[in-house]
Amino acid sequence: MDGTAPLSDEYDPTSVERWAVEPDKRPGRTAFQRDRARVLHSSALRRLAGKTQVVTPGTRSQAWDASARTRLTHSLECAQVGRELGAALGCDPDLVEAACLSHDLGHPPFGHNGEQALNEFAEDCGGFEGNAQSLRLLTRIEPKRFVHSQETGELVSVGLNLTRAALDAATKYPWPRGAHPADPASPKFGAYEDDRPVFDWARKGAPGTRTCFEAQVMDWSDDVAYSVHDVEDGLHAGHIDPNCLHAEPEREEIFKVAIGRYVPADTDPAELSEALDRLLEQEWWPHGYDGSAVAQARLKDATSQLIGRFCLAAEGATRARYGTGRLTRYAAELVVPRAARHECAVLKAVADRYVMQRAEQERLRADQRIVVAELAEALTTRAPDGLDPQFRALFDEAGDDRARKRVIVDQIASLTDASARSLHLRLTMRPTGGGGV
Template sequence: MLFPRERLLELEAERLAPYAQRARDTRGREHPEAEPAYRTPYQKDRDRILHTTAFRRLEYKTQVFPIFTYRGEGPIYGGDYYRTRLTHTLEVAQVSRSIARALGLNEDLTEAIALSHDLGHPPFGHTGEKVLHGLMENHGGFEHNAQALRILTRLEVRYPGFRGLNLTHEVLEGIATHEAAYAPHFKPGYEGKGTLEAQVVDLSDAIAYAAHDLDDGLRSGLLRPEGLVEVPLLRDLAREEGLDFLRFSELSRRVLVRQLLGYLIAAAIGATHAQVAAAGVQSAESVRRHPERLASLTPEAEKALHELKAFLMERLYRHPEVLRERRKAEAVLEGLFAAYTRYPEILPKEVQAQIPEEGLYRAVCDYVAGMTDRYALEAYRRLFP
C-alpha cells in the first residue's frame, strides 16, 4: 500500500484538531516549485533543515558547558556528556512533538520549527549572541532568531534557482515568532501570534533547557544535590520518588530530571488545551489573531518553572567556573571580529565576496556567527599565537 502526498494530506486533515495548521492550507513558498510525491510540504521543510550546514554545526556549539575550552596551546576538548546546541535542539523537538500530538497539532510543522529554531545561534551560547549584538550595535544588531531567518532565506545556498531553502510560510513564521518578539524580521507589520505549533515550540524550548541545564549542572558538580531543596518543585518531586538529596546517585539525578520533564509537559498540555477551549478558536488563523498566546503552563507550573530558572541563574549560570569560560568566549569573539573588520583581506575568499552586497560588518558577523566553538578557538589561536 502506498501513501502519496495527496493521501497523506487527506489523512492529516482528518486527524488534526480544528485549530491545527494543515499542510494542505499552507501559504506556500516564495519560489514556486514541485512538491515531492511522497512527502507533505512540512515534511519536505523538515528534511531540508536537517541537511543544512548550519544544522550540522550545532553539534559543536555551546549550550551552557563548553565542549571545547581554550588554553595557551589551543582548543582543549571538554567532554562528551554535556548538552550541545544540537542535542538541545533535538530535545526541544521531542518535547514539542509530545505536546503537539496530545493537542492534535501538526507534528511535522512542529518538528520543522523546533529543528530550525536555534540555527542562528553563534558559538559560545548566549554569551556569543550578547557579544555579537554589542559589536553590531551600530550596524543593524544581531539576534539569533533574525539570524536563523537569514540562514534559511539567504545564507544557505543549496539550490540553483534561489538562495536559502525556500521553506513554507508557516515554518519561517514559526521561527520569526519564536519568543514572541521578532516577527518584524519576518514580514513588515506582522502582528500575529503565530500558529499554535510555533507557540508550542517556544514553550517546549523553555521546558527543555530548564530540565537539561539542571541535569548538566548536577553532572558537572557545579550544582550540589543538597541545594535542590531550595526549589519547591524539585523537593516535591524528590519526595514523591523517594529520593534523598543527601544520598543522591546518578540514577537519582536521572529519575528527578525525567519526573521534572513529565510534570512540565503534562502541565503544558493541560493548560494549553484549557486556553484553546476558553478562547473558542476553530482554525489556525484564529489562533494567529487571538490577542494572547495560547500555549502555556498551569499557574502552578509557571510559578515552579520561574523558581527553577531563578535557582539556575544564581547557582549555575553565574557560577565562577561558568563565568570564567564566558570571559574567554568574549575575548575570542571580540578578537576575531576586530581582526576581520580591520584586515578583511585575511577573510576566506567566499566571505570577501559577500562584502559588496552585505557590507563589511554584516559579512564578518555572518562568518563569525556560523563558526563552531572549536573553529572559533582555532581561528583565534592562528591569529593570536
C-alpha cells in the same frame, strides 16, 4: 501548491506556500515533512554540535564529560518534546519538530555571551539577535535553493526555502528590532531590516505580533528541555549539590536569580519557594545524587518525570480552555499554568546559580568576549581575507560598508566555538585562554 501531498483543513494552502515555488522530488510527502528533512540535513544544524549550550564544548573539566549537552543535543531533545506535545494538541508534528530543530540555528559561538559581543559589534548595522539570525539563515544563508532575481537576473539564495508556516513556527519574536509590543528597548526581535520582505511574507495573515500556536509549543518545549536537562547535567557533573536546595540561604539566592530573569520582577519569592518544595516532595526527585549507576537511573527517571509534568500541565490547561479539537496556527493560545511556569523557572535558576555563575565560567566568558571582539576587528581590517568562500563572495558583492559589516557578522555567527578560536588565532596570532582538550 507545489506538488506536495495535501494537508488537513487546519492548514490552508497559504500555510504550505514557499517563497520560491518548486516541485517535490518525492511526491506523496507533506510540505512539512519536506521542511523537517531540510532542517535535519542542514549543515547549520550539524554545526550546533560545536556551540555552547551551558558549558563550552571541549573545555578541560574533570567533572564535565563528553555527555554534557551542546546546542545540537539540546535542539534534538527540544524537537522530541515539541513533536509529542504538538501532536497531542493537534498540530502537525513535522511542522513543530522543524520549528524546534530550527530555533537555535542562528546562535553564534559561545552561546549568549557571543550573542552579546556580536550585538555590540553590529550596533550600527542593525544589531545581532540569535533568533533574527535563525530567520536569516533559514531564508538566505544556508545554501539549499537558488533562484534568479527578478531585478538583476542573477542567482540568489533563498536558503532552505521552507513553507510559510514553518518559518512562522520557528519565529519566537515576530517583530523587527525596536518593535517589541511591550518594551521597545527589549533586545529580543525576530528579523533584521534586510530580511523584512521574507519576514513580512512569512507573517502574512498573522494578527499583529502574536506568535502562532506552533511557535508557542516550540517555545515552551525549549523552556522545558533546557530547564530540565541543564539541571540534569549540573547534578551529573557535581556542580549542583542536592542538599543545597533545602538550605534557606541557598534557596534565597536561587529565587533572586529567578526573579526578573526567569519570572516577572514582581513575583513573590514565596511562590517560587512553594514551586521548589513541590518538586522536592516528589517521590522521584533525585535526592542525594552520588553519581552511582542507580543514582544515574533515578536522575534519568526524574528528567522524564519533569518533562511529562510540564507538558501534561500545558496540554491539560490548553484542552480545558479549547476542548478536544485540533489546535493550529492562530486558532488557540498555549495555556501554561502559573505553577508549572514557576517550577520551570526555579530549575533554570538552579542551573544558572550553580553552573553558569561558577567563577571559572565567568573567566571563560570574559575570554570569549575578547575572542569575538578581536575577531570582528581583524575581519573588518583584513576582509575578505579570513572569510569562507561563501561569505567572501557576498562581501565582494556588498554595496556599502553596512552590508559588508553584516557579511562579517554572518561569518562569525556561523562559526563553532573551536573554529572561532582557530580563526582568531590565525588572524591575530594571539592565543587565548579558553583552552581545549
